[in-house]
Amino acid sequence: MSDSTKSVYSKDNAVFPNRIIDLYKGMSLDEKRLLVLLSPIVRTTGVKEGESVFLAASEYAKECNISQTRAYEGLASASERLVRRYFSYNPEPGKKTVANWILRSTYSEGGVDVFFTDEVLQMLRLFDKHNPYTRYKKEIILRLKGDYSFEIYHIAKKNEGLGKTDVLLEDLKKNLAVPVSYENLSNLKKRVLNSSCEEISKNTDINLSYETVKRGRSVVAIRFIIKNKTDPKSKVNRAKVDLKDPNTPDLFTKLTPLEVNLYAKKLANDPEFGSKHIEPGESFSQAEERLRVQLSQQEYVQKYSKYLKKLKASAFKKP
DNA sequence: TAGTTCAATAAAAGCGGCGT
């Protein structure tokens, strides 16, 4: 691993300018993932318009924690669809510009070459006080899978410092490009807000909730409440985190989120584990979901450590 | 044999509608 990058932020970070109004709008999960992964590559290399940035399918699979098979298809379709995708931004107050993300992309030899426009290349590099930006660890946002989770997480990180933010309902719906049925607020809550907040709180570095802001009787805005789980300013949360590992008996007291995902899946499909710890009638995916929650907690990691060790051992030896 | 594609299957999202 080389760390010779001259940029301020390491390759772990995806950084986007706040001028972009509708980042991720209308994108499939694969397109969002691709964009997040390309952001640091663009930032840390000097490619110009006419030159491409390359992402290998194998790397895509690893970063997104998906199968190699899925990665080929995801990457191929993402690179194709991204060509037709555009975003809008305010070059100055009162003006709105619409622009394409990329000029073209070619899929070959197990990866994609993506050609960005100069405009976008600049946007993905220029970050200072005149060009406010939002930054997050790509590894964290890539854990998200829900349809609007990337968008909501982006909004949350953009306003993390404030602890909360109000988004006009109309703006939210427009910038998320939600289907018409979401004009019905209960649908919007159920399928966008609740599910995204839940997924984000469960899987990322922030706890996210929301409440409605009313004018008269009608809801005009959504107020997102954003709390960083490890923010030293909030002592309550801090204490919880510190309590987590009073002692560290072995490697398996604490799993990284990536490992949680990986082992939840492996355990759910492991026959020996299943015979003891999976209820009859519980599907593989249900078990996996349950394990994902449980494996985030130390007590369960220890409880299942026997199986985890077995899985870890078999992962390293090539049969 | 690693890398890739494909087709079948499973799961989740979308969407209206209904009762409370």
Place this chain on the structure above:
DNA sequence: ACGCCGCTTTTATTGAACTA
């Protein structure tokens, strides 16, 4: 506003097959 049901459509996952 909210939760729940059922049907349709979209997306993800898997294992087997192809190929260079």
